[in-house]
Structure formats: C-alpha cells, structure tokens
Amino acid sequence: xxxxxxxxxxxxxxxxxxxxxxxxxxxxxxxxxxxxxxxxxxxxxxxxxxxxxxxxxxxxxxxxxxxxxxxxxxxxxxxxxxxxxxxxxxxxxxxxxxxxxxxxxxxxxxxxxxxxxxxxxxxxxxxxxxxxxxxxxxxxxxxxxxxxxxxxxxxxxxxxxxxxxxxxxxxxxxxxxxxxxxxxxxxxxxxxxxxxxxxxxxxxxxxxxxxxxx
Amino acid sequence: xxxxxxxxxxxxxxxxxxxxxxxxxxxxxxxxxxxxxxxxxxxxxxxxxxxxxxxxxxxxxxxxxxxxxxxxxxxxxxxxxxxxxxxxxxxxxxxxxxxxxxxxxxxxxxxxxxxxxxxxxxxxxxxxxxxxxxxxxxxxxxxxxxxxxxxxxxxxxxxxxxxxxxxxxxxxxxxxxxxxxxxxxxxxxxxxxxxxxxxxxxxxxxxxxxxxxxxxxxxxxxxxxxxxxxxxxxxxxxxxxxxxxxxxxxxxxxxxxxxxxxxxxxxxxxxxxxxxxxxxxxxxxxxxxxxxxxxxxxxxxxxxxxxxxxxxxxxxxxxxxxxxxxxxxxxxxxxxxxxxxxxxxxxxxxxxxxxxxx
Numbered sequence: 349x350x351x352x353x354x355x356x357x358x359x360x361x362x363x364x365x366x367x368x369x370x371x372x373x374x375x376x377x378x379x380x381x382x383x384x385x386x387x388x389x390x391x392x393x394x395x396x397x398x399x400x401x402x403x404x405x406x407x408x409x410x411x412x413x414x415x416x417x418x419x420x421x422x423x424x425x426x427x428x429x430x431x432x433x434x435x436x437x438x439x440x441x442x443x444x445x446x447x448x449x450x451x452x453x454x455x456x457x458x459x460x461x462x463x464x465x466x467x468x469x470x471x472x473x474x475x476x477x478x479x480x481x482x483x484x485x486x487x488x489x490x491x492x493x494x495x496x497x498x499x500x501x502x503x504x505x506x507x508x509x510x511x512x513x514x515x516x517x518x519x520x521x522x523x524x525x526x527x528x529x530x531x532x533x534x535x536x537x538x539x540x541x542x543x544x545x546x547x548x549x550x551x552x553x554x555x556x557x558x559x560x561x562x
Numbered sequence: 563x564x565x566x567x568x569x570x571x572x573x574x575x576x577x578x579x580x581x582x583x584x585x586x587x588x589x590x591x592x593x594x595x596x597x598x599x600x601x602x603x604x605x606x607x608x609x610x611x612x613x614x615x616x617x618x619x620x621x622x623x624x625x626x627x628x629x630x631x632x633x634x635x636x637x638x639x640x641x642x643x644x645x646x647x648x649x650x651x652x653x654x655x656x657x658x659x660x661x662x663x664x665x666x667x668x669x670x671x672x673x674x675x676x677x678x679x680x681x682x683x684x685x686x687x688x689x690x691x692x693x694x695x696x697x698x699x700x701x702x703x704x705x706x707x708x709x710x711x712x713x714x715x716x717x718x719x720x721x722x723x724x725x726x727x728x729x730x731x732x733x734x735x736x737x738x739x740x741x742x743x744x745x746x747x748x749x750x751x752x753x754x755x756x757x758x759x760x761x762x763x764x765x766x767x768x769x770x771x772x773x774x775x776x777x778x779x780x781x782x783x784x785x786x787x788x789x790x791x792x793x794x795x796x797x798x799x800x801x802x803x804x805x806x807x808x809x810x811x812x813x814x815x816x817x818x819x820x821x822x823x824x825x826x827x828x829x830x831x832x833x834x835x836x837x838x839x840x841x842x843x844x845x846x847x848x849x850x851x852x853x854x855x856x857x858x859x860x861x862x863x864x865x866x867x868x869x870x871x872x873x874x875x876x877x878x879x880x881x882x883x884x885x886x887x888x889x890x891x892x893x894x895x896x897x898x899x900x901x902x903x904x905x906x907x908x909x910x911x912x913x914x915x916x917x918x919x920x
C-alpha cells in the first residue's frame with residue numbers, strides 16, 4: 349500500500365498575486381509507516397494533508413493510492429469514505445448527536461455500534477456515550493473525533509494537529525493509540541509538539557513549498 | 563446513519579417554531595375556505611335546493627287567466643300546477659332572506675307541504691285569517707325563536723323539518739300589497755321535471771319570473787364565481803407570503819448547519835446524499851406541519867360547526883376540496899421555496915473551505 353505524489357503543486361490566488369504553497373513535490377508514504385509533517389505556520393503542512401486526502405484538488409501533479417490516480421477525479425468521496433480517516437484541528441462533531449452516534453457516523457455499518465462501545469472504553473470515555481458535544485470538554489470532543497476516524501479501520505489516517513486541544517498526557521496517549529492502531533496502515537500527521545514522537549516516525553519538513561525527509 | 567428526523571427531533575425549538583408557523587398558516591387557510599364554502603352551502607340549501615322536486619313561476623303579465631297560459635305553454639309536458647298566493651324571497655321582516663310561501667287555502671298549503679316531503683315537528687299548521695306562520699326548524703334556530711314568538715306581525719305556531727328551508731303562511735291583502743306581489747304564482751309539479759325546468763328557463767322574463775333548480779343553481783354559481791375568484795386571489799397571496807416566510811425560516815436554520823454538511827462531506831458523504839438528507843428533512847417537516855394544521859382545522863371546524871353554526875341552523879362543510887387543495891399548496895410551495903435555495907447554496911458552497919477556515 350503506497351500513497352504517493354508526483355510533482356505535486358498547489359497555488360493560491362491571493363488578490364492579484366499567485367502564491368505557490370507547494371511546489372513539485374514527489375513523495376511516497378508506505379504502509380506500516382508513521383509520517384510526521386513539520387514546518388513553520390503557513391508552510392503548507394495542512395494543505396499537503398488536504399491534497400493527499402483528496403479534500404482539495406492540486407493545481408498540478410498527481411496523487412496515487414495503490415497505483416491508482418486519486419487526484420482530480422470525480423467521486424473522491426468514495427475513497428475517503430472507505431479508505432481514509434481524517435482528524436482535524438477541531439473535533440467537528442455533529443452538535444445534535446451524542447458521542448456514540450457521532451462515532452457511528454463514520455460508516456454505515458450495524459456492527460459499528462458495539463464497536464463504538466469498545467473504543468469508548470479503551471479511551472476511558474464510556475461515561476460520554478450518551479453525552480452531547482456541548483456537554484464535553486474540548487479534549488473529550490477531540491478524542492471522540494479521533495475514535496470516529498479510527499473506528500472504520502482506514503488504510504490511511506490524516507491527522508492535522510490532532511492533539512492541539514489536549515494536555516500533554518492525553519496528547520501522548522492519543523498519539524500512542526494513533527500509532528498503535530495504524531501499525532499496519534499509513535499515518536500522516538502534522539504536529540508542533542515533537543516531544544510526542546518516539547523516534548520511530550518518518551519526519552518530513554516542509555519549507556518554502558518543498559518537502560525534505562529528515 | 564443519516565436520519566431525516568433526527569435533527570429536528572434533537573432541536574425541538576426549531577421544530578416547534580416551524581411547525582407552529584406552518585400549521586397555523588394551514589389552519590387559517592382551511593378555516594377561511596371552509597367559512598366561504600359554508601356561505602355557498604347555506605345559499606344552496608336556502609335558495610336552490612327547495613326547487614329539486616318542483617319549480618315555481620310568477621306571472622307578471624296583464625292577462626287574467628295566467629294558469630291557462632301556463633298550461634298551454636307547457637302543453638307538451640305532463641304536469642300538475644298548484645296555484646298559490648305568493649312565493650318569493652322575503653327579508654322575513656327585517657332579518658335574513660328566507661323563501662316564504664303564502665297560500666290561498668289550507669288544502670293547497672298541505673299539498674305543497676306534502677310535495678316538499680316536509681314533516682311537522684312541533685305545533686300545528688297556520689290557520690287562515692289568524693296571522694300565523696310555520697317555519698323550518700333551522701330558521702327558528704338561526705333567529706333564536708320558538709313557537710309562540712312573533713316574527714314580524716305573525717305568530718309562530720309550528721316548526722317543520724325537511725330539505726327545504728321555507729316558511730308557510732297566509733297573507734292578508736294588506737301584506738300582499740306591502741310585499742309588492744299581487745301577481746299569480748304557481749308551483750309546478752311534474753314527473754318530467756327536467757323538461758319543465760328547460761321550458762321555464764326559456765320563458766319570457768318580462769312576463770314571467772321563474773324559479774327552477776337549474777336557473778337558480780346557475781345564478782348561484784355565477785354569483786359565487788366572483789367570490790371564489792376573490793377568495794382564490796386572497797388565498798394565493800396568503801399562501802405565497804406564508805410559504806416564503808416559512809422557507810426563509812427554514813433557510814435560516816440550514817444556514818447554521820453548513821459546518822455539519824462540511825464534516826459529512828469530508829468524511830466521504832457525497833453532496834448528493836447530503837442534499838437528499840436536507841430535502842427529506844424539509845419535506846417531512848413541511849408535510850407534518852400541514853398534517854398538524856389540517857387536523858387542527860378539522861377539529862376547529864367541528865367545534866365552530868357544533869357551537870356556532872348548528873345553533874344558527876347552518877352547517878359548515880368539514881371536508882372541502884378547495885380547502886384541502888389550497889392548504890396543501892402551502893407545504894408544496896414552502897418545500898419548493900426552501901429546497902431550491904438551500905440545495906443551490908449547498909451545491910455552490912466550498913464545504914471543505916469551511917473546515918479550512920476554522
């Protein structure tokens with residue numbers, strides 16, 4: 349399983365000017381790897397995640413997943429629904445659904461309900477099962493969002509600063525679980541907190557529109 | 563997991579707000595149409611339906627033997643003519659219009675009474691020279707009168723029931739002069755009622771004043787068509803305004819839900835599926851509101867019918883085709899006015915941009 353890019357470029361029109369965020373990036377992310385994108389704010393880390401996960405269409409270049417082009421095609425929802433999981437900086441839970449229902453939104457699958465209970469227990473969040481987002485703290489909401497991304501057992505998880513709203517202990521726990529759950533798949537995450545890493549990750553530095561593996 | 567009932571079930575404030583506005587609108591429209599329809603029904607009952615079994619004609623010409631002229635004119639029809647003293651609408655001594663018949667003698671009164679399939683429910687028939695009257699029960703109810711009371715200078719001596727809302731009496735010469743009708747009046751009974759009606763409707767209106775079911779029904783239709791047109795215009799204006807108001811409310815509610823649609827789209831739910839969810843929600847909400855409003859209007863009409871109309875000897879049609887049609891226009895227009903902009907905005911909005919900006 350490989351997620352790769354070839355001469356990936358992303359430009360934005362900023363008024364009269366054209367701003368190139370990512371330029372001719374060719375990179376490969378293989379299964380059983382945990383990949384961390386680092387770089388200063390505005391360097392294009394999030395943009396890279398949005399492109400890789402098909403949420404955005406690149407200005408030029410291609411993205412392939414298992415040899416098939418997935419960029420610039422129709423029906424990118426299918427691959428996101430079946431293969432990808434996304435964790436955003438904010439939890440983005442549906443406000444009128446309780447924790448368990450939010451988790452079950454990940455996929456239409458009857459088995460997901462009992463699976464959700466197990467995940468909640470694993471994250472020590474069973475007490476939130478019937479609670480609504482407004483009844484949870486920011487950290488609790490983010491952990492529910494993480495379960496929602498992981499429960500459908502995606503091949504690739506994209507995590508954009510997933511632990512930004514958590515304290516260090518919880519962030520460490522979440523990162524460990526992320527890595528544990530994605531032991532067989534591909535994890536691509538951005539973070540500023542390098543103390544969460546254990547040295548087994550592939551680190552990619554994005555700077556001036558270029559990506560450098562360090 | 564996408565459930566079109568869940569959002570409004572979990573957001574009862576929004577649900578109640580839309581349901582109250584929509585169902586009240588349906589209620590108002592249904593009741594307004596029912597009230598206007600009841601006017602038509604009352605007119606039909608009082609004016610037209612009494613001529614289902616016979617026709618009446620008043621001779622306004624100068625020839626003395628009007629009955630012979632009438633029989634000659636209708637010679638090709640097998641008929642029985644009953645000559646009576648007076649038959650016309652009367653303002654019934656300053657109150658609502660009622661069709662009053664005045665007779666020369668008690669036998670003729672009894673004959674017309676029998677032709678009309680009326681039933682004496684209370685009291686007795688009037689007597690000649692006694693200034694008495696017998697009225698249909700509903701007329702008494704309508705005016706809050708009972709036997710023994712006076713209607714004008716006539717004493718009510720009996721009540722009758724049947725399909726014809728009429729009053730029978732004997733008029734003195736003085737009363738006839740006041741009423742302005744001294745011309746001979748005939749009630750025509752025939753097995754060939756259609757032929758009689760057709761012939762009477764062709765009579766010279768200068769000499770004859772005719773009362774047939776077909777002509778009166780046509781006249782009523784013409785008079786009601788203006789009222790119906792006005793009603794239609796008012797209803798359309800109300801329906802359009804309320805539909806836009808309801809749609810605007812729905813649009814406002816959905817404007818606050820784009821982050822939700824964005825995350826669904828990011829998770830892999832197609833925009834088409836999200837749009838279908840939105841449409842299903844709006845359709846279910848609008849039709850439920852209509853059902854509630856229409857049910858309330860039926861209950862409201864039953865109450866109005868029982869407490870007001872029946873006491874007045876009138877009736878309100880509980881189910882009315884126009885009321886149903888006009889009321890159901892509201893949810894359909896609301897759905898159209900709400901679904902189009904919400905759906906268009908959903909198509910045009912960069913949902914992922916909403917997540918990026920946060």
